[in-house]
Amino acid sequence: MNTLLWGALPYVAFALLVTGLVWRHRYDTFGWTTRSSEIYESRLLSLASPVFHYGILFVLAGHLLGLFVPASWTDAIGVDEHVYHLFSLIGGTLAGLLAITGIALLVYRRRTNAPVLLATTRNDKFMYVLLVGEIAMGMYAKVTNSSFSSGYDYRTTIAPWARSLFTLDPRTDLMTGAPLTYRIHAVLGMILIAVVPYTRLVHMFSAPVQYLFRPYIVYRSRGPLTEQPRPRGWERLDA
């Protein structure tokens, strides 16, 4: 079980993520969109959506910091465990609260606004449950395992495990000691990573940073006037 969850699942999730992205890019670039519903309702969205997105971006930054920056590095710049813990507790909880409030408002909007509800697919509903569950679980794990004086130090267990994944030598033993809530959070997280390309969440991978660097006006050539190979499913019948 241990090996399965902490040695195999991460790689499966990662493989699903990568293959999913490649598949989506090749066969469903047309479906790769935010599917925004702002045109139906914008008052609530204009508050909830930025709150959620900025919250979740902070959360993401926090996770990267916590998992992939070893404690020795922060020690080296003079940040000891207690200071780090306070920073992660307060900063992380605030970011998490932003994300949770945002998504709660967004779900409320989705439920109460008829056109938005009608535009919600089953895939979306599944994704929302997973996403809300994951964020809530993370908050719960953090808050129940911490107080201001001390807290669970995941940087001695979860973080080294996460880093060991990259050396293809997963130290599954480290995870057995982690509190149950953290472990559930991690499993849910891996599932979430695996399903991203198959849901609307895929839009996170098209964050348009290149916009900052390109010229304003884009010219493109029509290209040579040869008949393009037809995409699968659109071949001529030649009746």
Add this chain to the structure above:
Amino acid sequence: MRVLAQVAMVMNLDKCIGCHTCSVTCKQTWTNRSGMEYAWFNNVETRPGQGYPRRWQDQEKWRGGWRLNRRGRLTLRAGSRVARLANIFANPVLPGIKDYYEPWTYDYRNLVNAPLGEDYPVAEPRSLLTGKPMKIEWSANWDDDLGGSVEHGDADPLVVRARAQGEQAAEKVRAAFEQTFMFYLPRICEHCLNPSCVASCPSGAIYKREEDGIVLVDQDHCRGWRQCVTGCPYKKIYFNHRTGKAEKCTFCYPRIEVGLPTVCSETCVGRLRYLGVVLYDADAVTAAASVPEDRDLYEAQLGVFLDPEDPEVRRAAERDGVAHDWIEAARRSPVHALVSRYRVALPLHPEYRTMPMVWYIPPLSPVVEALTETGFDGEDAGNLFGAIDTLRIPVEYLAGLFTAGDPAPVRASLEKLAAMRAHMRAVNLGEAESGSPSEAADAVGMTGRGIEEMYRLLAVAKYEERYVIPTAAMGEARRLEESALPAECSLDHDGGPGMGGEGIGTGGPGPFGEDSGRRRLPLVSLENFHALRRRQTGDDEAQR
């Protein structure tokens, strides 16, 4: 100098009867799908009026197009790139569906399924967004023909501006607008030279085609960030709320590529649309769009266009890869003639600084009408010139639409149209010789011949003169035809179904009767490009 070609359009507003045929045929061709119910790539609005979407011209509110920043450089009115990205999670100035209208259908089933009863069954309107019964309160042309303009009169941003200017009594303005002034403004995407929709797309999915200047959205790369809807000051990008992608007028590029006019032009009842190639200097666009004064933008844009008669320009065009037949087409282009040679066509809202490429000949008819009503000869040049000036409100209103408020170019254009009427009347009544100068022509600085050529283009031009569209590649034209067709039309085949005989491939009547056996019936459309063109351009009934 970098010469590029652009397929552009001119509309002669005098002739628009507001029949909406263009809108409907465009819709049937491009947007009759779910998610695009509210999208009108071509719409016709009554002026004065709010337009579609409501009050789209109010850029204080919608923040479309460009403005000059403190250093005099062009920047998007909606904000810098960083600001756009920071706002990407919720676009603060996106028109909602209510600014367009809530699309609906009718519950027709009720007409047949309703139980027998006292009342006549009705088909109730149902919202296409929620599926619930709804009250229809607004749509794309709710204020058509000034309908409800007493209620909504103040909603036209240009009327508001015209009233604020000077000390005219509000009542007089209102009467003038309602009684003597109303015209239609058909609008499509302007396929701008400096398109702000392209500039505001974070994904880089919107692009301008190098060959013909058509602005398109790459559906595979659009990620639904909705910034272009805000960026376009003409509000001609629509967000497909089912697919989550932006869509816009395509200038019917598949038709243009094979030399056919756009659907809106093809079907226009008033035959008021002109299509043709314009050559322009791509390197000069940004500078021209950044002139400090809004009123100079019209002249600045004229300065970007190149004269295809100039051998220097033609050489540069060849060098920059503009196809030879495109350069030739530019010389015959009706758009070039109306825009640069006669200078009667004007751009729509040049002050948005996008350098629009659908230009308009301002309507003279309200002036003529008003004059005739007062008992004067509405076609006499002297009277007309005077009237154009005294009817200051319409000219100011038109200037608000076409020249950033500068009445001079509008007046010049209207005077040329008036002179044309007077000159042609003189010629028709035998008072003047055709081709020779007349008083009216002199007054607007045109020669008799010039004015008659302009008259020809505006009044009698046939299909081939109104639409001068080089195909995407002359040499390759045949390959572009429907490739499933045999070299000749199968119906012309001796003994083919068209000849009333047996079908091809049956080898004559078989032993099991005519309908038996495997027939190779042509399953593809039987019309090819040449046949279509013959049918559509032939003046002779028999050719059709």
